Amino acid sequence: AQSVTQLGSHVSVSEGALVLLRCNYSSSVPPYLFWYVQYPNQGLQLLLKYTSAATLVKGINGFEAEFKKSETSFHLTKPSAHMSDAAEYFCAVSVSTNAGKSTFGDGTTLTVKP
C-alpha cells in the first residue's frame, strides 16, 4: 500500500521568503504524486503533479516540486511567498496497481506573515 507523510503540520514564513513544504512517500511501485492547495471554505485544487516525466515539476502560482526517488521525497517550494499563498497544502500519491485511489497526507497549513 502507498502512503505519504507531510512533515510539519504548520509552516510560517515571512512574505518574500522561501516556501518549503515537505512530503515523503512510500510505495512499492512507481508512484504518481500530487500537490493540492485548499483555501478556506473551498475544495482542494491541483497545484502540480508528477507522472514519471520530468523530475522537476512546475505548477501554478509559481510553485514547483522535485521528485527524488533516492530520498522518496516530493517537496514543494516557491522562491518568494506571497500573502495569497496562505492556505492548507496536501500531498497525495496514487499508483497504477490501486486504480483510481489517491492517498492524501495530513496537510500542512502555510501562514505568511507580512
Added chain:
Amino acid sequence: DAGVIQSPRHEVTEMGQEVTLRCKPISGHDYLFWYRQTMMRGLELLIYFNNNVPIDDSGMPEDRFSAKMPNASFSTLKIQPSEPRDSAVYFCASSFEQANYNSPLHFGNGTRLTVT
C-alpha cells in the same frame, strides 16, 4: 466547465434525522469520490465509483452511511440516522482516468454538515 457541484453548501440538522448530500461530477469524468474532512482525522476517503459502480466502500464508517450513483451525472451520500460525530465537511471529487491512473482529482466546494 462548471466544475464539480455539491449541494447543499451547509446543512444543519438534529441528531437522528436523515441527511442527503448531492454531487454532480464534471461531465465526462468516469470516477467519483466521496471524502470527509475533519480536524481530528483529516481527509478520509469514504467510497468511490467507476462508471457508476461502487469500487471500494471500505471507508464508509458505518451502516448508517450509504452512497449511490444512479447515473454518470449524479451521486448522493446519505446518512440515516445522523449523529453529532458525523459533523464534518464532505467533499465530492471526480476524475477522468487514463490508462495509468495518474489523473488529478477535481473537488467540489464541499458540504459543511453540522449535527446537533
